[in-house]
Amino acid sequence: MAYDVEKPDEQWRAELTPAEYAVLRKAGTEPAFVGEYTDTKAAxxxxxxxxxAELFRSGTKFESHCGWPSFYDPKDSDAVELIADTSHGMVRTEVRCARCGSHLGHVFEGEGYPTPTDQRYCINSISLRLEPEEA
Known part of the structure; x- marks a missing residue:
């Protein structure tokens, strides 16, 4: 798929830390409960x-106690793309940035969280950067 932001692999490696590269460009997962935004409540x-690219608003973030930041809806339905993921012997839905194709995490449905969408976008903190609202 063609993305608005495309760069050679060498450029991604130069611009991202090794940990960021492993998650964003190689679909890795950061360890649970260690991410910068797991428990963040800032708006x-x-x-x-x-x-x-803007992906999620803090108003859709909720406590799922799963070890990663969880959101029930992307900022804009076109902000993310959803890809079938059958890696590791599981059937999941991968969430990628629609602008650059970077791996963000996975989305799950029907888990019973009291959210408007019944979805949990389980996103790696290392894939995100929070831009706080002005006070």
């Missing part, structure tokens, strides 16, 4: 750490 917009 603002969460953007893609790789390209800066």
């Amino acid at each position: 603002g917009v969460y953007s893609c750490r790789a390209c800066g």
Whole structure:
């Protein structure tokens, strides 16, 4: 798929830390309960750490106690793309940034969380950058 932001692999490696590269460009997962935004309650917009695209608003973030930041809806339905993921012997739905194709995490449905969408976008903190609202 063609993205608005495309860069050679060498450029991604130069611009991202090794940990960011492993998650964003190689679909890795950061360890649970260690991410910068797992428990953050600050108001603002969460953007893609790789390209800066706005992805989620803090108003849709909720406590799922799963070890990663959870959101029930993207900022804009076109902000993310959903891809079938059958890796690791599981059937899941991968969430990628629609602007640069970077891996963000996975979305799950029907888990019973009291949210308007019944979805949990389980997103790696390292894939995001919080832009706090002005006070």
